[in-house]
Amino acid sequence: GYTGTYDNTGKRMHAVNVDLRLFKDPFELLAEGATFELEPGGLSTATSQLGRPVPAYLRGGFIEGRYRFWPMWLKDTWLGRGFDDPRFTAAVRVEQSTVANPLGPVNRESRLSLGLNYRPVPTVAFKAEYLFNRATNEPLVFGSVNGLFLSVTGAF
Numbered sequence: 001g002y003t004g005t006y007d008n009t010g011k012r013m014h015a016v017n018v019d020l021r022l023f024k025d026p027f028e029l030l031a032e033g034a035t036f037e038l039e040p041g042g043l044s045t046a047t048s049q050l051g052r053p054v055p056a057y058l059r060g061g062f063i064e065g066r067y068r069f070w071p072m073w074l075k076d077t078w079l080g081r082g083f084d085d086p087r088f089t090a091a092v093r094v095e096q097s098t099v100a101n102p103l104g105p106v107n108r109e110s111r112l113s114l115g116l117n118y119r120p121v122p123t124v125a126f127k128a129e130y131l132f133n134r135a136t137n138e139p140l141v142f143g144s145v146n147g148l149f150l151s152v153t154g155a156f
Helices: none
Strands: 004-005 010-025 027-038 057-069 087-100 106-121 123-134 147-154
Touching: none
Parallel strands: none
Antiparallel strands: 004 010, 010 027, 027 057, 057 087, 087 106, 106 123, 123 147
């Protein structure tokens, strides 16, 4: 949680965030929720919104289910050969964000993501996911545009 001033006039913000992770191999469940309540009458100090009224609140969260697996028939293919413990992970994620616009209606964006990632080693992942998006009023991130996302990540 957090409480404190958010602008130059002393207006206050109160925030709470909750995270959850449940794991029982091969399943994993993740969830997060956050809410930010802002005292009315404040002005944004963000460069892109400088001097504009701030929303009354911002809320959002997600829940994601994952399933890790590795088909043994892939062990001797290029996907498995030479790796100690390669894995696929299938994931389903539902998320929603809401911003109470001080100058108009509440803006809401909801998303359903279906994805599959391949990890030849624990620190590298190749991911493909399809996002189904729906926005009410002003879009927050993607609006109502659906699409396929491909990504690669690595850690050291």
